[in-house]
Amino acid sequence: MKHKQQRRSYCPINFALESFGDPWSLLIIRDIVYFGKKTYGEFLSSEEGIATNILASRLAQMEKQGIITKRQSKMERRKEEYVLTEKGLDIIPLLVEIASWSAGYDRETAAPIDWITLCNTRKAEMIQLIRETVRDGGAVFVGPGSVLSKLAGEDHQL
Amino acid sequence: MKHKQQRRSYCPINFALESFGDPWSLLIIRDIVYFGKKTYGEFLSSEEGIATNILASRLAQMEKQGIITKRQSKMERRKEEYVLTEKGLDIIPLLVEIASWSAGYDRETAAPIDWITLCNTRKAEMIQLIRETVRDGGAVFVGPGSVLSKLAGEDHQL
Numbered sequence: 627m628k629h630k631q632q633r634r635s636y637c638p639i640n641f642a643l644e645s646f647g648d649p650w651s652l653l654i655i656r657d658i659v660y661f662g663k664k665t666y667g668e669f670l671s672s673e674e675g676i677a678t679n680i681l682a683s684r685l686a687q688m689e690k691q692g693i694i695t696k697r698q699s700k701m702e703r704r705k706e707e708y709v710l711t712e713k714g715l716d717i718i719p720l721l722v723e724i725a726s727w728s729a730g731y732d733r734e735t736a737a738p739i740d741w742i743t744l745c746n747t748r749k750a751e752m753i754q755l756i757r758e759t760v761r762d763g764g765a766v767f768v769g770p771g772s773v774l775s776k777l778a779g780e781d782h783q784l
Numbered sequence: 785m786k787h788k789q790q791r792r793s794y795c796p797i798n799f800a801l802e803s804f805g806d807p808w809s810l811l812i813i814r815d816i817v818y819f820g821k822k823t824y825g826e827f828l829s830s831e832e833g834i835a836t837n838i839l840a841s842r843l844a845q846m847e848k849q850g851i852i853t854k855r856q857s858k859m860e861r862r863k864e865e866y867v868l869t870e871k872g873l874d875i876i877p878l879l880v881e882i883a884s885w886s887a888g889y890d891r892e893t894a895a896p897i898d899w900i901t902l903c904n905t906r907k908a909e910m911i912q913l914i915r916e917t918v919r920d921g922g923a924v925f926v927g928p929g930s931v932l933s934k935l936a937g938e939d940h941q942l
Contacts, residue, residue, distance in 0.1 A: 649806070
């Protein structure tokens with residue numbers, strides 16, 4: 627019989643924090659959603675400077691939690707890539723809320739102001755668009771199928 | 785001249801995580817918002833079992849970030865209590881998103897199902913109601929001025 631892992635409590639806030647409530651886990655999810663990163667090497671190169679052992683443990687933890695899943699890269703068969711599951715995609719509204727909060731309080735923020743305004747004024751629509759884009763292998767800011775290029779094609783203000 | 789603290793990056797996700805992106809910080813904010821806790825002793829008694837040194841460091845960190853503020857208790861003048869600032873109150877939408885995500889995936893959740901349904905179906909309204917209640921010294925689940933008692937008085941379905 628599998629031994630059940632100890633939980634700190636059954637509070638829903640605590641459940642989420644035990645699943646992905648770690649700065650590094652959330653930055654990995656950010657890298658996938660906003661920048662289309664997929665591989666260990668790509669996550670490692672992010673500017674926050676995650677350590678190799680922390681990156682490996684967070685990827686394993688999120689895979690175990692069913693938030694990300696590992697598969698063989700279509701581009702390079704030797705490489706493994708990580709993508710968000712449905713459970714992982716459902717964290718996107720949280721990322722949007724986190725970014726909105728910061729954009730409101732961080733005077734030095736690197737967030738594009740037009741993008742933040744769009745997320746604040748048409749939040750539900752943007753969350754839906756980000757979710758569909760990331761599920762289909764795209765990202766918010768990077769790549770030909772990105773949310774930004776979709777918005778540009780639809781004559782949005784961005 | 786004051787030495788500027790090093791930031792990992794200027795990304796808005798990272799900014800929030802450096803401000804309160806720690807499981808223990810978010811559980812303290814949860815205690816304030818949902819359970820009306822205000823004092824060091826009350827936070828210490830939460831079921832997740834925060835350690836005294838972690839609690840003290842997280843309170844100091846959030847006070848420094850302007851998320852909570854310390855004041856003399858009106859009830860017991862010897863005691864200090866912590867309340868959310870406007871910047872701290874703006875974290876409430878995030879808590880609601882976190883709880884919604886968990887309620888959808890945690891089959892053992894302690895979250896009242898009716899409450900989660902209400903937050904999912906009338907999210908903007910509930911966030912506003914929670915914000916006003918907490919700003920006025922109340923909480924979601926506890927006390928005579930709680931969100932729950934307001935909803936009951938207004939013949940809501942809870």
